[in-house]
Amino acid sequence: KQQQRWQTECRLDRLNALQPSxxxxxxxxxxxxxxxxxxxxxxxxxxxxxxxxxxxxxxxxxxxxxxxxxxxxxxxxxxxxxxxxxxxxxxxxxxxxxxxxxxxxxxxxxxxxxxxxxxxxxxxxxxxxxxxxxxxxxxxxxxxxxxxxxxxxxxxxxxxxxxxxxxxxxxxxxxxxxxxxxxxxxxxxxxxxxxxxxxxxxxxxxxxxxxxxxxxxxxxxxxxxxxxxxxxxxxxxxxxxxxxxxxxxxxxxxxxxxxxxxxxxxxxxxETFCTLRMRHNIDRPSRADIFNPRGGRLTTVNSFNLPILRFLQLTAERGVLYKNAIMAPHFNLNSHSVIYITRGSGRCQIVDDFGRNVFDGEVQMGQLLVVPQNYAVVKQASSRGFEWIAVKTNDNAMRNPLAGRISAMRAMPEDLLANVFRISREQARNLKNNREEVTIFSTQSSQQGREY
Amino acid sequence: KQQQRWQTECRLDRLNALQPSxxxxxxxxxxxxxxxxxxxxxxxxxxxxxxxxxxxxxxxxxxxxxxxxxxxxxxxxxxxxxxxxxxxxxxxxxxxxxxxxxxxxxxxxxxxxxxxxxxxxxxxxxxxxxxxxxxxxxxxxxxxxxxxxxxxxxxxxxxxxxxxxxxxxxxxxxxxxxxxxxxxxxxxxxxxxxxxxxxxxxxxxxxxxxxxxxxxxxxxxxxxxxxxxxxxxxxxxxxxxxxxxxxxxxxxxxxxxxxxxxxxxxxxxxETFCTLRMRHNIDRPSRADIFNPRGGRLTTVNSFNLPILRFLQLTAERGVLYKNAIMAPHFNLNSHSVIYITRGSGRCQIVDDFGRNVFDGEVQMGQLLVVPQNYAVVKQASSRGFEWIAVKTNDNAMRNPLAGRISAMRAMPEDLLANVFRISREQARNLKNNREEVTIFSTQSSQQGREY
Amino acid sequence: KQQQRWQTECRLDRLNALQPSxxxxxxxxxxxxxxxxxxxxxxxxxxxxxxxxxxxxxxxxxxxxxxxxxxxxxxxxxxxxxxxxxxxxxxxxxxxxxxxxxxxxxxxxxxxxxxxxxxxxxxxxxxxxxxxxxxxxxxxxxxxxxxxxxxxxxxxxxxxxxxxxxxxxxxxxxxxxxxxxxxxxxxxxxxxxxxxxxxxxxxxxxxxxxxxxxxxxxxxxxxxxxxxxxxxxxxxxxxxxxxxxxxxxxxxxxxxxxxxxxxxxxxxxxETFCTLRMRHNIDRPSRADIFNPRGGRLTTVNSFNLPILRFLQLTAERGVLYKNAIMAPHFNLNSHSVIYITRGSGRCQIVDDFGRNVFDGEVQMGQLLVVPQNYAVVKQASSRGFEWIAVKTNDNAMRNPLAGRISAMRAMPEDLLANVFRISREQARNLKNNREEVTIFSTQSSQQGREY
Missing domain, CATH: 2.60.120.10 (Jelly Rolls)
Known part of the structure; x- marks a missing residue:
């Protein structure tokens, strides 16, 4: 069950890729x-x-x-x-x-x-x-x-x-x-x-x-x-x-x-700290929750697979995008996400509640990027690939992808989408179904496997 | 179990019945x-x-x-x-x-x-x-x-x-x-x-x-x-x-x-959102928790009868007062109450921690009224009756009536009341027992049933 | 499980023993x-x-x-x-x-x-x-x-x-x-x-x-x-x-x-307030959690032995130090501690995150002293002894003593301590083991039993 966090003021008209200060x-x-x-x-x-x-x-x-x-x-x-x-x-x-x-x-x-x-x-x-x-x-x-x-x-x-x-x-x-x-x-x-x-x-x-x-x-x-x-x-x-x-x-x-x-x-x-496991390897490929051989992998560690995180009220996410692959546009329902780039680089775009772009840029290895709760974000790896570790401020952080097989678009009726976007039912069907992958997407320019 | 809310500043020297801004x-x-x-x-x-x-x-x-x-x-x-x-x-x-x-x-x-x-x-x-x-x-x-x-x-x-x-x-x-x-x-x-x-x-x-x-x-x-x-x-x-x-x-x-x-x-x-019920009819008279044929009814929906409210940490209250009926003076122990008037009108009085009246007025259909946590409030329906929906900021909001069969007055010993208010034991007994109804009170001018 | 508290600003460059205002x-x-x-x-x-x-x-x-x-x-x-x-x-x-x-x-x-x-x-x-x-x-x-x-x-x-x-x-x-x-x-x-x-x-x-x-x-x-x-x-x-x-x-x-x-x-x-016990005697010597016949006793009441404290998110601590005895330098992991002196007097020292002394003085019967979360504190009774009741802002407040049989020093390897403090392994061993008592320490000048 989620817990209250400290009250903050969020002036987020412009986000930045952060170097240490x-x-x-x-x-x-x-x-x-x-x-x-x-x-x-x-x-x-x-x-x-x-x-x-x-x-x-x-x-x-x-x-x-x-x-x-x-x-x-x-x-x-x-x-x-x-x-x-x-x-x-x-x-x-x-x-x-x-x-x-x-x-x-x-x-x-x-x-x-x-x-x-x-x-x-x-x-x-x-x-x-x-x-x-x-x-x-x-x-x-x-x-x-x-x-x-x-x-x-x-x-x-x-x-x-x-x-x-x-x-x-x-x-x-x-x-x-x-x-x-x-x-x-x-x-x-x-x-x-x-x-x-x-x-x-x-x-x-x-x-x-x-x-x-x-x-x-x-x-x-x-x-x-x-x-x-x-x-x-x-x-x-x-x-x-x-x-x-x-x-x-x-x-x-x-x-x-x-x-x-x-x-x-x-x-x-x-539940005593004495017996709780404090360490977990999040990078082992076999532990990936989402894996696309043409796109990359995503691994989530939360209070279900590392119970001490229930006390910490945190979730960790390990992301590996192969070259030019895309992580679906999505938003975090119940947490912020603080992302540290461990390798490579990628282009990120972040959108606020008024539909305004508050970040659009290349993020490099060694930089930190904050994606505020509910803000929409999309990531695309450069030709060098893109890897990160993200910490999310909830012990069961939830993500809602907007595109792909499990996504907000799929959840909505075809005729609803047709009316929302003033498009034909044919187009609505394409919007829902053209992308069959889950969250990690290959692109025409992305290659087979992790060869960068 | 109750959860922390955001920190607020409460300058509440005067409350108002609110129209949309x-x-x-x-x-x-x-x-x-x-x-x-x-x-x-x-x-x-x-x-x-x-x-x-x-x-x-x-x-x-x-x-x-x-x-x-x-x-x-x-x-x-x-x-x-x-x-x-x-x-x-x-x-x-x-x-x-x-x-x-x-x-x-x-x-x-x-x-x-x-x-x-x-x-x-x-x-x-x-x-x-x-x-x-x-x-x-x-x-x-x-x-x-x-x-x-x-x-x-x-x-x-x-x-x-x-x-x-x-x-x-x-x-x-x-x-x-x-x-x-x-x-x-x-x-x-x-x-x-x-x-x-x-x-x-x-x-x-x-x-x-x-x-x-x-x-x-x-x-x-x-x-x-x-x-x-x-x-x-x-x-x-x-x-x-x-x-x-x-x-x-x-x-x-x-x-x-x-x-x-x-x-x-x-x-x-x-506990997954997928299977939790999101909808509940709160207006069905048969679901009333308190019903007085000469006064009206009160229905409470909280995390016990609508479990998703445990995630939302909210309680809903539906109130229907027949003409001229009174809802007992009471306070909310563990929540604020935000009241929207759905029909009719009524007179409300609200009292703060210094015993000062911070609201005394007629509230109309379509208006919103906030009763802060612990502030005492009393409502009396006009001759047109008085109906509302209230949202309370706790998944198990508790109300303490000051008068009536289940009330703070009843909880206290007779001789204590006599000494607190410097009244006779006879008077203390009247204070405790004269009102036999629970929370929804009929008045001499209130009629049989809901005939406004 | 711990709950969020109100957000505060902590300007704690200097603490005081407080008289009522x-x-x-x-x-x-x-x-x-x-x-x-x-x-x-x-x-x-x-x-x-x-x-x-x-x-x-x-x-x-x-x-x-x-x-x-x-x-x-x-x-x-x-x-x-x-x-x-x-x-x-x-x-x-x-x-x-x-x-x-x-x-x-x-x-x-x-x-x-x-x-x-x-x-x-x-x-x-x-x-x-x-x-x-x-x-x-x-x-x-x-x-x-x-x-x-x-x-x-x-x-x-x-x-x-x-x-x-x-x-x-x-x-x-x-x-x-x-x-x-x-x-x-x-x-x-x-x-x-x-x-x-x-x-x-x-x-x-x-x-x-x-x-x-x-x-x-x-x-x-x-x-x-x-x-x-x-x-x-x-x-x-x-x-x-x-x-x-x-x-x-x-x-x-x-x-x-x-x-x-x-x-x-x-x-x-x-879990209804109606049946929960609201009262508990914390001063009965037989209930002490830590007792040293040459030093004093400590009794903790938290949500485990008084379940209503789970709702209140508070822990109470009763301390009795015999004359000149010491309560181990320690810090509270997950709570503040608000101490009221019920009898006698003692010298307290409190240290902040920058290693600065923010309090060093004699605290008397009837005064209040706040020890902020994580700040290190040590107490020594005067020749009149030192007794207090403390309220801690967590339903399972945890204390980490720095010295004594159960302590941070004991938890660390000998060779680690030798390197941390640039001392010999012999000295590191003394640091770990010379004090065998738990949290309540006798001193050369402290006497047998409670005879002040």
Whole structure:
């Protein structure tokens, strides 16, 4: 069942293909932000985004946000990574690889996940996450933070809380951006500047930290990381010693075994974050919901196939259009759609409630495009093909295609169409039936298969 | 379970009986709008309304809105109509009446509904609808658009998206009204005027439309309807050829048969819009929940007797007061109430949280009155009687009468009332018990039965 | 499942320990208000509060609010009270103590509850309540009104509707406060002042009231209470004659018997306010969820152990820290926390998303402190101990401790912590494991047991 989102103002007379508005370099990677405060369409959709490029042995320090986070692993083809989440009250079910038996009990931690290209990882608001690149090529991921979600009880700002480190540049540019956006809205709020201060331990008294952890004040001071200049993505000294790959593989096999039962096991009583699956590969071609060998494929992950999305109230869509293929003109009934282009490029057109074209342009790999709820949109791949990941603000986002075998046109009687458009019944019949494909359409110029 | 609504500002020092603020004439009918932007109480309630008068052979072109729509068929006594809805993914289960067998497969469409006076029709946000008058007298309907509903993720404006036609006057006056309202709120937003442009196909490129539908560009241009001057309600050339009445009757009988099971069949797994009933007759006297032969009747339709209302988060109330009868002073616990007077007139009084009278006046047929959540209200019919349809912003709206057999007064102990109002126990007993009727009260001047 | 709250603006650069902003004396008691309009943090949390001190034989007149209300009975040790609620449609299941058999049917009323120190009482929006002190010492209670709750469809103001009395001073200061707050926000709204007017009957015409209740106009005028100067808390003439204590005890025993089944009985079909338990003792030590004999205890009441909280979307937390003990640094994942200090004092520190300290100070008995969602907080009792009641804006509020046996630190791998904080693995192990207690920590200076 759908849930209310934050109230937004939607001045959408002109949409844009968005580049990140802010870029911060860290010791072992780069973070690029699409700040919600900077763009009218992100504010309307209530979604902000960030792309992290994590170098080899890079670690994105543990943090949490005031809103659900859906992350897609863009790259790399031969790269691997590990994600860990910190969920209150869940048991420490993993043990470290080192087998110093005497200290075994001290080396437990919560479950970690191996991630690879094409995975989405879902984290509820307030659940801390970290990402580690244990592969050889950069690990690139894009995270959508659904600030407009009901789980956020603060204001319409993505707030990041850090469990370690001292992201100085990051916080300074973020404060800058917030102050600008605020002063654009009102004259007040000018004198509010105070220096950002790092992680959440930095604001506590050292003595009370020492007493809380039962440690000495020197170690407590380390928690505050005041002299840390590494920013959000740090380089791990040796390989991160976490858990043996064999155990991961065991886990993988268990997962594989259980996958078919995920939905059946799901009921109100067992709904704890501890047991819910957080990861799902959305790029596996065999999972496509719509597949046209002459056009491409579409895969949808919602609360039915990834139940944690019921808490997050989000749906993910993976789209792959082969060269020159078309995704049917359609509109989203009950959600916005925030689209990130993962590969290739395509032409998109978006139409508002007054029938006006509010976007008509080429969208490139690495750009973000917002399609507001109910606005009509059509996409056509360039000769390089067109691939994207979209996040939709509803746990069961619904799409209504206007053309094709399952479409609004098909739903309406022939004679109705003849009268609506002042055309003959013959023409109405063509309008309804000429396109037999479903949502993903081949064109004369599109080729057999995915050969771009 | 109740859902959050849009945040509103409620300046309710004075309420009014509202006439439509905008009127647009079409080829075959008239549309009159109560725009939310124009009235403080509509903004507080988050509801806008429109009354369509559809002439003989008139067709209200297919459209959808960014919010749930609840329509009541006001008239006519001998009129009939047909409603069709376009629901994505639902099968085309109806076939046209013409039995050209060879083309049978091309004449399928989604279910249509016969509608008559006293029906309510419920449509979720983003579901396209059309209405056709196949009777001899005008078909009059009033639609409530619940813009404050959780299903709307845009802004607090009723946005109509048209699947055909070119409602020029309509869109121009709507844009006018929005710009006025916006400039009243802030200085910005002045230069945003762009010409409205018709239906959602009008904003797409003709070539991409042609390719999407696999039709020629001439027919694609017809979709855009640039030269159509008929506005939203158009005259059908001959009778609309949709489906044989006999099939409708079959369907009707099946409905009758199934009606008793509607509630039992309802469970989480089968909750698809395809099978949910969208129509319900709220005016049938036998369905009244409260009936007083000397006062009138009240009928409530909520998610228990019309399950689709659980998605819409709305309740409908039909009230009929015989001449001079009173509806008990009461307040709505968990919803606003937006009342449209369908016949007669009556005196209403509304009281706010400071005990101030914010409305005291005669309300006439054709007017709209908003009773905000928790505000106390009393209604008395004039000598012509008083009838209304009310939409309440909760799928299980609750009313607390202050007087009568089931009431707040009855709930409180006698001695408590004596101390609250500084009256004798004898007086407290009268206060509790003198009025034995439930919610619909007869008066000395009210007559036996409905004889106005 | 979590529900959306009202949208707020959170300017939280500096938090404060809050004293009431408004105090009104009545005939038999005192009301002290924390108005949401007056404090940035209350606006952000969407919660306002009031403390009523009800003298012997004092009656807080029946009223309801536009938002759920959670009341905690602070005092007195030897005091008792009675609460009554007015729930529409629920039967009058209680009979008065006087056994004048002939009039028995006229002396029925809805269930009333005996209340005592440590109880919480939950009331949905729009449900009228009254409180009576039938003990010998003052009855002191603090009510949290969750204005930001989804059940409130008006605006972000706590509105109180009175079913009797004429709270002149109260309404006048409330209007004053609202007008000030409104003019602070905008220039408009200046000329809107109209005299408050008492209870909800005051705004109706006397004749229509008389007709509605079928009483004479003299008695109808009494309902309006225009000359009543007693304000909200009035003195009852003799003892309030409601129901025999023996019947209460019978009811108590029945409750005790049924308590174990509360959760099991709970399902969608029986969810009526009539049968849901509204009261729960949160202070009984045996109900503590976390207990440390050298530190204190924590008790949580949420929708699992008090199902009505599912409607209210609230959680209550009772905390008792013995002298110098520490409650672990932690953050609330999915709610704000509004804390009222019931006894003693303690030092609190609160940290924001930029690692800045936004509160560091001693909080005293009788003060209110807001901890925004996701902000980190630590509490240490003074030598007098520290006790509080907190209301959290989620029906299953979750807390993530940063230190102790169940904590974020424990959830993370040792080697991860070593890299995050640039410490040795030995140090990381100490960080994880040195504090073995759960959430409530003893300190060297804290003593055995509760002896302050």
């Amino acid at each position: 802010r870029r911060v370099e860290s010791e072992a990677g780069i973070s690029e932000y699409w700040d919600l405060e900077n763009e009218d369409e992100l504010q309307c959709a209530g979604v902000s985004a960030v792309r992290h490029t994590i170098h080899r042995r890079g670690l994105l320090l543990p943090f949490f946000t005031n809103a659900p986070d859906l992350t897609y692993i863009i790259q790399g083809m031969y790269s691997r990574g590990i994600q860990g989440a910190v969920i209150p009250g869940c048991p420490e079910t993993y043990e470290s690889g080192q087998s110093q038996q005497s200290q075994r009990s001290q080396q437990q931690h919560q479950k970690v996940r191996e991630i690879r290209e094409g995975d989405i990882v879902a984290a509820p608001a307030g659940v801390a996450q970290w990402f580690y690149n244990n592969g050889d090529s950069p690990l690139v991921l894009v995270s959508f933070v659904d600030v407009g979600n009901q789980a956020n009880q603060l204001d319409l700002t993505a707030r990041r809380f850090h469990l370690g480190g001292n992201p100085q540049k990051d916080q300074r540019t973020e404060q800058e951006m917030r102050l600008q956006s605020r002063s654009r809205r009102s004259e007040k709020g000018a004198g509010e500047r105070r220096n950002p201060n790092g992680n959440i331990f930095s604001g506590f008294d050292v003595k009370i930290l020492a007493e809380s952890f039962n440690i000495d004040t020197e170690l407590a001071r380390k928690l505050q990381s005041k002299n840390d200049r590494r920013e959000r993505i740090v380089r791990v000294r040796d390989e991160l010693q976490i858990l043996s790959p064999s155990r991961i593989h065991e886990e993988e096999r268990r997962h594989e075994y259980r996958r078919g039962y995920d939905y059946e096991e799901y009921n109100g009583m067992e | 905008r009127r647009v004439e079409s080829e075959a009918g008239i549309s009159e709008y109560w725009d939310l932007e124009n009235e403080d109480e509509l903004q507080c309630a988050g509801v806008s309304a429109v009354r369509h008068t559809i002439h003989r052979r008139g067709l209200l072109l297919p459209f959808f809105t960014n919010a749930p729509d609840l329509t009541y068929i006001i008239q006519g006594m001998y009129s009939r109509g047909i409603q069709g809805a376009v629901i994505p993914g639902c099968p085309e289960t109806y076939e046209s009446g013409q039995s050209q067998q060879s083309q049978r497969s091309q004449q399928q469409h989604q279910k249509v509904r016969e509608i008559r006076e006293g029906d309510i029709v419920a449509a979720p946000a983003g579901v396209a609808q059309w209405f056709y008058n196949n009777g001899d007298s005008p078909l009059v309907l009033v639609s409530f658009v619940d813009v404050g509903n959780q299903a709307n993720q845009l802004d607090l404006t009723a946005r109509r998206f048209h699947l055909g036609g070119n409602p020029q006057k309509d869109q121009r006056t709507e844009q006018e009204m929005r710009l006025q309202s916006r400039s009243r709120r802030s200085e910005k937003g002045a230069g945003e005027r762009r010409n409205p442009n018709g239906n959602i196909f009008s904003g797409f490129d003709v070539k991409i439309l042609a390719e999407s539908f696999n039709i020629d560009t001439e027919l694609a241009r017809k979709l855009q309807s640039k030269n159509d001057r008929r506005e939203r309600i158009v005259r059908v050339r001959d009778e609309l050829q949709i489906l044989s009445p006999s099939r409708i009757h079959e369907e009707e009988r099946r409905h009758e048969y199934r009606r008793g099971y509607d509630y039992e069949e309802y469970n989480g797994m089968e | 408004r105090r009104v004396e009545s005939e038999a008691g005192i009301s002290e208000y924390w108005d949401l309009e007056n404090e940035d943090e209350l606006q952000c949390a969407g919660v306002s509060a009031v403390r009523h001190t009800i003298h012997r034989r004092g009656l807080l007149l029946p009223f309801f609010t536009n938002a759920p209300d959670l009341t905690y009975i602070i005092q007195g040790m030897y005091s008792r009270g009675i609460q009554g609620a007015v729930i529409p449609g629920c039967p009058e299941t209680y009979e008065s103590g006087q056994s004048q058999q002939s009039q028995r049917s006229q002396q029925q009323h809805q269930k009333v509850r005996e209340i005592r120190e440590g109880d919480i009482v939950a009331a949905p929006a729009g449900v009228a309540q009254w409180f009576y002190n039938n003990g010998d010492s003052p009855l002191v209670l603090v009510s949290f009104v969750d204005v930001g709750n989804q059940a409130n469809q008006l605006d972000l103001t706590a509105r109180r509707f009175h079913l009797g009395g004429n709270p002149q001073k109260d309404q006048r200061t409330e209007q004053e406060m609202r007008l000030q707050s409104r003019s602070r926000r905008s220039e408009k709204g200046a000329g809107e002042r109209r005299n408050p007017n008492g209870n909800i009957f005051s705004g109706f015409d006397v004749k229509i009231l008389a007709e509605s209740f079928n009483i004479d106009t003299e008695l109808a005028r009494k309902l309006q209470s225009k000359n009543d100067r007693r304000e909200r808390i009035v003195r009852v003439r003799d003892e309030l004659q409601i129901l025999s204590p023996s019947r209460i005890h019978e009811e108590e025993r029945r409750h005790e018997y049924r308590r174990g089944y509360d959760y099991e009985e709970y399902n969608g079909m029986e």
